[in-house]
Amino acid sequence: MTDRKTRTPEYNLSKYEAKKETKSPSTKQTIRLNRYISNAGICSRRDADVLIESGEIKVNGKVVTELGYQVNPNDTVKYGNRVLNKEKMVYLLLNKPKDFITTTEDPDERKTVMDLVKSACEQRIYPVGRLDRNTTGLLLLTNDGELAEKMAHPSNNVKKVYQVELDKPITKADYQKIIDGVELEDGKVTIDDLAIVSSDGTTLGLEIHLGRNRIVRRLFEHLGYEVIKLDRVVYAGLTKKDLPRGKWRFLNEKEVITLKYLI
Structure with missing residues (x-):
């Protein structure tokens, strides 16, 4: 029993x-x-x-x-x-430092932006657009392929604002040339806004929606200037506020909805 x-x-x-x-x-x-x-x-x-x-x-x-x-x-x-894709969509904003390349992997084993976000999430995310190795500032990474494609397409006019530091003060003549539009080998460069932000005339703020390769650097190099520093401070309405260099954060729900509405 x-x-x-x-x-x-x-x-x-x-x-x-x-x-x-x-x-x-x-x-x-x-x-x-x-x-x-x-x-x-x-x-x-x-x-x-x-x-x-x-x-x-x-x-x-x-x-x-x-x-x-x-x-x-x-x-x-x-x-x-x-x-609809059942995978959770991830939207991550990175303040890219200098000397990191914008790619998922590099055969030469240089540092990539993926090294900075490798512990961020389980999903496989990708950079939207590119920033060259020496350019700093805002970069979006996501697994939302549809949004990434829309943001990269020229017709959607995604706004980008850069802070540009030159090796010498910009002249009034060159300032006006940029405002009027500069013809490069791959077509005319038209900007949305330009402002001098330093008293010595070497630092400028430039707003542009074109997404051609190295367009800002090539614009100033064409006019005889060397770009010492180039920093993207606004990207599609997103800013660097409270985001130190080399750090990242997830977009909040409101930012994601706004981003999709804008494009």
Whole structure:
């Protein structure tokens, strides 16, 4: 009798644990539909609820309006004609230091921006656009391929503001040339704004939306100046406020929504 009482709880416990082991994985793999949509970078969870209730979301070809609906790993979720990615979208802003190249890897084993963000997240993120090795300042990294493509496309006119330090004061004539537009070998360079920010005329603030390779450096070199320092201080409305050189931070939800709205 004693043996039976001792064995019975052990037997029941093992059955209970067996049930947990078979049930647990499927539970962990499902995700609420509004979170799935938010992870895909479409909108916030609250706005995702609105999309669901209004019949904008399909799961496996069928409209789903249930707010608590659970999505399985093999389900196909669509918003309009767009298939949503279940991976959480990551948006990271880096204040790039000098001597780091903007690439995911380098065969010459030079330092890359990926070295600075390697512990930031589990997702594989990529730089949006490029900053050359000697240029410092704001760089966006993300796994949102659609956003990255839009930001890189010239037609979307993504605003960038640079602080430029020259080897000598800029002349009035050259200042006016830049305002009017300078013809380079790959076409005319038109800027959005230009201002002298130092009393000696060697430091300028330049706003531009063109994304051509080394465009700011080539602009001043064409006019006979050497760019001593080049720092991107604003990128698509994002600033370096409270972000020291070499550090990074995640964009908040408002910044992500604003970024997508701008382009």
